[in-house]
Amino acid sequence: MIGIGWLETSPGYMDADYYYANGVRIATEKAWGEPFIWNYLADPPGLPQPSFTYWMPLAGVLSSLGMSLTGSGDFWSARIFFILVAACISPLTASMAFTFTPKRWATLLAGALGLFPGFYLAYLPTTDTFAVYMLLGGATFIIIHKLQQDVLDVNAPAVDQAQANPSLSKTISPAWVYIAAGVSAGLMYMTRADGLIWLLMVVSAVGLQLKYYRSIKSNTASMTAKSVYWLPFVLSIGAFLLVSSPWLGRNLLNFGTIFAPGSGRALWLTGYDELFAFPSSQLTYSRWIEQGIGSVINARTWALGLNAGSTLAVQGGIILLPFSVAGMWIWRKDWRVVLGAAGWIVIWIAMTFIFPYQGARGGFFHAGAGFQTLIWALVPAGLVQFVEWGRRRRNWSPDSAITKFGIGIVGLMVVVTAFLSWQRLTGSSGSTASWGAKTQAYQQVEMYLMEHNPAEGQIVMVNNPPGYFGTTGRPAIVIPHAGME
Numbered sequence: 196m197i198g199i200g201w202l203e204t205s206p207g208y209m210d211a212d213y214y215y216a217n218g219v220r221i222a223t224e225k226a227w228g229e230p231f232i233w234n235y236l237a238d239p240p241g242l243p244q245p246s247f248t249y250w251m252p253l254a255g256v257l258s259s260l261g262m263s264l265t266g267s268g269d270f271w272s273a274r275i276f277f278i279l280v281a282a283c284i285s286p287l288t289a290s291m292a293f294t295f296t297p298k299r300w301a302t303l304l305a306g307a308l309g310l311f312p313g314f315y316l317a318y319l320p321t322t323d324t325f326a327v328y329m330l331l332g333g334a335t336f337i338i339i340h341k342l343q344q345d346v347l348d349v350n351a352p353a354v355d356q357a358q359a360n361p362s363l364s365k366t367i368s369p370a371w372v373y374i375a376a377g378v379s380a381g382l383m384y385m386t387r388a389d390g391l392i393w394l395l396m397v398v399s400a401v402g403l404q405l406k407y408y409r410s411i412k413s414n415t416a417s418m419t420a421k422s423v424y425w426l427p428f429v430l431s432i433g434a435f436l437l438v439s440s441p442w443l444g445r446n447l448l449n450f451g452t453i454f455a456p457g458s459g460r461a462l463w464l465t466g467y468d469e470l471f472a473f474p475s476s477q478l479t480y481s482r483w484i485e486q487g488i489g490s491v492i493n494a495r496t497w498a499l500g501l502n503a504g505s506t507l508a509v510q511g512g513i514i515l516l517p518f519s520v521a522g523m524w525i526w527r528k529d530w531r532v533v534l535g536a537a538g539w540i541v542i543w544i545a546m547t548f549i550f551p552y553q554g555a556r557g558g559f560f561h562a563g564a565g566f567q568t569l570i571w572a573l574v575p576a577g578l579v580q581f582v583e584w585g586r587r588r589r590n591w592s593p594d595s596a597i598t599k600f601g602i603g604i605v606g607l608m609v610v611v612t613a614f615l616s617w618q619r620l621t622g623s624s625g626s627t628a629s630w631g632a633k634t635q636a637y638q639q640v641e642m643y644l645m646e647h648n649p650a651e652g653q654i655v656m657v658n659n660p661p662g663y664f665g666t667t668g669r670p671a672i673v674i675p676h677a678g679m680e
Contacts, residue, residue, distance in 0.1 A: 196281045200320035202620050205270060205634040205666070207321055209233065210250075210557070212662035215322040217246055218258025219268045219665065231660035232672040235475045236457030237450075242654065242670050248455040252442065253385040258322045273322050281319040281326040284568065285309035287333045291572035294340060295526060300601060301575035307605045308571040311612040314509045315564065317619040317630075324386050325564045331386065332565030335379045335393055336531045339400045341372050343530045346404045365422045366430075367408055373401065373427045377434025384439055388458070389562050392541050394435055396534045401427045403530055465490065467552040473675035498551035502543060502559045510563045510570060514607055521580050522573030535569045574604070633659060634666050641667040 228243030261275035292305030345368040384390030463483040546554025585591035660671035
């Protein structure tokens with residue numbers, strides 16, 4: 196991660212620029228206002244405007260913590276915690292893989308996939324949500340696994356469970372498990388708005404635990420406390436609200452609603468560039484429906500194709516997807532797999548049919564990161580079944596086949612990861628600029644402006660306002676999707 200970070204001299208693109216710029220403001224000025232505008236959905240009254248009216252704040256806060264730690268507003272300081280978080284992804288994935296396939300080679304294989312994650316590697320050390328969402332998603336799956344294991348322990352024979360674990364007299368799992376589940380979901384939500392889906396997954400896991408408990412209650416007659424049924428929900432949802440309520444309260448105070456204004460208008464885009472429409476009041480349902488059913492279907496068909504490609508190439512790593520799917524089928528009764536698949540489907544539907552333009556242009560790529568550790572952890576389980584098929588049909592030696600295929604999978608992911616990362620960082624494909632090219636361009640533009648003595652506080656109109664502000668400190672607004680007037 197440090198090596199990739201060394202090649203990234205700037206955040207690299209607008210999302211990362213946004214969190215970095217807000218981190219600078221929070222760390223150096225203790226300000227929660229943005230002297231830039233990157234979309235007009237919230238009808239901003241001017242500069243500065245309230246922060247995070249479209250994206251959630253956790254990545255910006257994490258960026259500010261790094262700068263506060265070092266006392267510097269530079270980019271290296273801003274991503275200290277992102278690099279640390281990214282470094283935890285591989286061991287977490289290896290640990291999860293062991294719960295599916297308790298073999299040393301399985302942990303090494305899954306851990307290597309977390310270390311060479313294909314498309315994701317270039318995005319993990321920068322100031323964006325990828326690493327945070329990936330780690331929090333893995334942590335949530337670990338908590339869901341704990342909820343399932345605890346209820347299975349209740350059914351263990353020949354043990355007085357209430358005496359073996361006194362906490363079972365009030366709840367099935369210890370209270371901290373439900374609290375941790377709610378905190379994890381709350382942090383997911385504070386990272387991305389689709390983190391609400393992870394709250395539903397957590398609540399569903401608690402519901403599954405209670406459903407299973409009811410089915411075996413006759414075997415555990417000593418545990419009859421009514422709190423078993425309501426306290427887990429109170430603890431998990433309460434912990435979620437503890438994490439998110441300050442932010443929801445801020446929105447209510449500033450905007451009169453618990454959700455940031457303007458996000459509803461994003462439903463009525465008829466093209467991606469309308470995300471930058473001015474005035475945003477033109478984005479209405481009636482205007483959206485007037486485009487005709489053909490345009491509506493075409494947009495979603497387009498998003499369907501791009502998101503299918505992202506599923507195969509990004510999340511599935513091209514060669515990993517068949518093994519992951521096989522692992523999911525084998526472990527289809529595991530709650531992590533059940534809820535993970537359900538959550539992924541909900542996000543896929545949202546990013547394909549509800550928000551097709553935002554989903555296809557990066558939303559699905561970002562949101563899918565939360566499921567990535569589970570996908571990697573299931574690869575060894577799928578590989579075992581593939582080798583077992585080869586043993587039956589082609590008389591393969593299981594140990595030899597697993598070693599060869601495991602080395603082949605990791606080797607191919609190393610090559611793919613290196614190629615994609617180098618292409619993204621250097622722009623060697625010929626169609627994309629290098630990672631820091633826009634930063635250099637903004638510095639040159641600012642030098643030109645300063646030579647012509649601009650008025651104090653003069654605003655620049657540019658495609659990437661957070662990037663321009665983060666580079667130069669000058670207020671900036673996005674070029675509207677509109678005519679010159």
